[in-house]
Amino acid sequence: MTPLLTVSNLSYCKKDKSWFGKNAGFRLDPLSFELKAGETMAIMGENGSGKSLLAKLLVGVERPNAGEILLNGEPLHHKRQRFQAIRMIFQHTKESLNPALTLGSLLEEPLILNTELDSRARKRKIEETLKLVGMLPEHQFFYRHMLSEGQRQRVAVARALILNPQVLVADEPFAALDPSVRSQTVNLLMKLQRDLGLGFIFISHNLGIVRHISDRILVLEEGKLVESGKTDVIFNWPKSDYTQRLIHAYQALISRDA
Amino acid sequence: MPLLDIKNLTLEIDTPLGWIKALDKINLSIDSSEVRALVGESGSGKSLVVKSIVGALPDRWKVTADRMNWKGRDLLSMSDSQRRAITRSEMSVVLQNPATSLDPSATLQEQIEESISDSQLDRGWFWQRRQQRRLIATQQLHKVGIRDHDVCLASYPHQVAEDISQKFALAMALVSNPKLLIADNPTMGMETTTKIQVLRLLAKLNKTRELSILFVSHDLLAISAMADTMTVLYCGQTVESGKMSQLKRRPLHPYTKALLDSAPSFRRDLPPKAALSSLDGTIPTLQHLPIGCRLGPRCPRAQKECVKMPDVRRIHEHYYACHFPLHRDKT
Numbered sequence: 001m002t003p004l005l006t007v008s009n010l011s012y013c014k015k016d017k018s019w020f021g022k023n024a025g026f027r028l029d030p031l032s033f034e035l036k037a038g039e040t041m042a043i044m045g046e047n048g049s050g051k052s053l054l055a056k057l058l059v060g061v062e063r064p065n066a067g068e069i070l071l072n073g074e075p076l077h078h079k080r081q082r083f084q085a086i087r088m089i090f091q092h093t094k095e096s097l098n099p100a101l102t103l104g105s106l107l108e109e110p111l112i113l114n115t116e117l118d119s120r121a122r123k124r125k126i127e128e129t130l131k132l133v134g135m136l137p138e139h140q141f142f143y144r145h146m147l148s149e150g151q152r153q154r155v156a157v158a159r160a161l162i163l164n165p166q167v168l169v170a171d172e173p174f175a176a177l178d179p180s181v182r183s184q185t186v187n188l189l190m191k192l193q194r195d196l197g198l199g200f201i202f203i204s205h206n207l208g209i210v211r212h213i214s215d216r217i218l219v220l221e222e223g224k225l226v227e228s229g230k231t232d233v234i235f236n237w238p239k240s241d242y243t244q245r246l247i248h249a250y251q252a253l254i255s256r257d258a
Numbered sequence: 259m260p261l262l263d264i265k266n267l268t269l270e271i272d273t274p275l276g277w278i279k280a281l282d283k284i285n286l287s288i289d290s291s292e293v294r295a296l297v298g299e300s301g302s303g304k305s306l307v308v309k310s311i312v313g314a315l316p317d318r319w320k321v322t323a324d325r326m327n328w329k330g331r332d333l334l335s336m337s338d339s340q341r342r343a344i345t346r347s348e349m350s351v352v353l354q355n356p357a358t359s360l361d362p363s364a365t366l367q368e369q370i371e372e373s374i375s376d377s378q379l380d381r382g383w384f385w386q387r388r389q390q391r392r393l394i395a396t397q398q399l400h401k402v403g404i405r406d407h408d409v410c411l412a413s414y415p416h417q418v419a420e421d422i423s424q425k426f427a428l429a430m431a432l433v434s435n436p437k438l439l440i441a442d443n444p445t446m447g448m449e450t451t452t453k454i455q456v457l458r459l460l461a462k463l464n465k466t467r468e469l470s471i472l473f474v475s476h477d478l479l480a481i482s483a484m485a486d487t488m489t490v491l492y493c494g495q496t497v498e499s500g501k502m503s504q505l506k507r508r509p510l511h512p513y514t515k516a517l518l519d520s521a522p523s524f525r526r527d528l529p530p531k532a533a534l535s536s537l538d539g540t541i542p543t544l545q546h547l548p549i550g551c552r553l554g555p556r557c558p559r560a561q562k563e564c565v566k567m568p569d570v571r572r573i574h575e576h577y578y579a580c581h582f583p584l585h586r587d588k589t
Contacts, residue, residue: 046449047420148540149300178299179476179520183536190533205449208479208523212530231530249454253483254523 002073003034004199005058005086005167010067012057028053030067031225033218035167038193040200042210042231044246045220051203054220055169058201059088071166084114087160089170093152097144103130103155104140107162114163125162133158133188150181157188161196170202174209186213207250211235219243260287261438261470262311265325269303269310269494271544272318278544280319281306281494282552285570285577288438291468293460295481295502297517298491301541304474305354307491308442311472312345313338346375349438350431354446356423360415366426367411370395373433398429402459421452428459439463440472445480457484478521482506490514493541493552495567500576510576510583513537513553551580559584 012028056062076082090096127137133154219227226240238244269281353359399407402425489499498511509515550565
């Protein structure tokens with residue numbers, strides 16, 4: 001079976017245009033991985049290790065210098081194809097939703113840009129998607145400020161799901177959330193993943209959640225892939241220095257209460 | 259005698275809809291050299307509790323309390339200058355998000371030297387006093403684990419990394435050798451390794467200087483690694499308080515249980531990818547507070563009686579406010 005997403009030798013080098021010759025900017029060393037349908041992958045690393053950059057490369061905000069991204073074994077030629085298949089959830093939902101638009105028009109925009117649906121079909125699609133993430137069809141007339149934090153997160157998920165993507169990429173989706181809202185969101189994403197067979201890539205600092213929902217982990221350090229593997233292997237037998245430090249720190253936090 | 263003793267603290271805010279109780283009968287006490295955690299989600303009024311302890315609230319808000327004592331002296335009946343003297347010399351606050359609470363237009367050196375009071379210096383000529391200030395500042399920075407003090411002191415807040423500015427805020431708070439440190443969300447948004455460093459530092463200060471700490475956070479993992487006792491807030495009401503170990507082993511209030519269950523790290527028996535238990539809905543806004551127990555609409559055990567505010571009950575040192583606590587069966 002061909003994996004859902006294959007990334008091979010993806011690399012990036014930030015070009016720093018300076019008047020005095022070339023300045024070496026941030027580099028992402030070549031990395032490769034595969035993601036199967038219905039699988040969750042977590043990306044861990046320190047600040048500035050290139051986690052967000054990797055997410056941006058996957059969704060196509062930044063162009064890689066070399067390497068390729070294959071979806072179902074085929075290269076992504078058209079922009080539109082990529083925009084439909086790989087969708088992103090942003091970190092701060094509060095800022096990433098436009099305050100001047102109703103949720104309906106917010107969700108309609110990707111449909112107008114990427115599909116051929118007429119307005120009635122679009123409306124139906126919006127209502128379906130809102131129901132899918134556990135909200136009411138009436139919510140399409142609401143504005144951002146009328147929603148609670150958990151509902152906003154749901155809208156962000158709805159916006160990512162509305163084009164029936166195959167891969168979801170999320171940059172710290174749980175960081176800014178309160179514990180009870182966080183478990184609601186985690187449950188929602190896991191349920192959607194089970195039902196729709198999505199591939200899910202997320203970035204997180206919260207090792208508890210990483211351990212709970214991810215199948216595989218990538219560890220980045222200063223733009224280099226340090227370690228990758230199954231979740232329980234990495235948590236039990238971390239190899240690289242950085243991962244060991246991270247896991248030990250986490251274990252130290254937990255074990256005091258035992 | 260506890261260091262800080264608060265009973266039935268109520269804070270009322272004037273809104274177009276009338277007076278709203280943002281804090282409703284909060285009880286909190288901190289003994290000397292105790293680490294108490296104040297837990298709650300955002301919007302539960304944690305920061306308001308902190309602000310009413312140090313008196314940093316606008317005058318038009320009404321603060322009433324049956325008791326609000328600092329070492330046996332009533333804080334509310336004190337004059338402003340007396341109260342300021344206490345908050346200056348005996349308690350210190352590390353505010354949420356240090357990178358933004360530091361003055362962006364002054365170097366860190368100016369800011370930390372400003373917080374050194376004259377009484378800590380020997381009398382001397384002005385240049386001697388300047389040297390003493392500099393010395394105290396560098397000593398403090400070393401104590402919190404900032405090694406290259408020269409670089410740190412010369413830079414502006416935006417030039418230092420987030421963990422450094424967190425440590426710096428801590429150093430600034432500790433300059434006056436306080437008895438009580440109030441840390442408002444000191445580990446927010448930090449990576450695990452940095453978090454551990456800050457927590458170790460706080461634990462060390464607690465051991466060596468007998469510093470009491472009020473640790474305000476919603477990061478349960480950090481709290482459980484740190485605190486001896488815990489008070490849980492929900493929507494401006496104290497829900498449960500008691501020893502950390504006891505609360506974790508056997509929470510009595512449904513909200514505490516939900517909060518503990520929401521952290522997957524605590525539950526080793528949980529199979530991967532299993533659904534996490536969580537309460538429905540979200541914390542209500544101040545304009546739409548339910549009457550009685552404010553958890554009511556979200557609580558899985560709520561019944562008719564819950565529209566009345568439950569009294570605080572107690573089992574040994576374990577206080578809770580619930581009509582139908584978890585150790586009793588549903589009737």
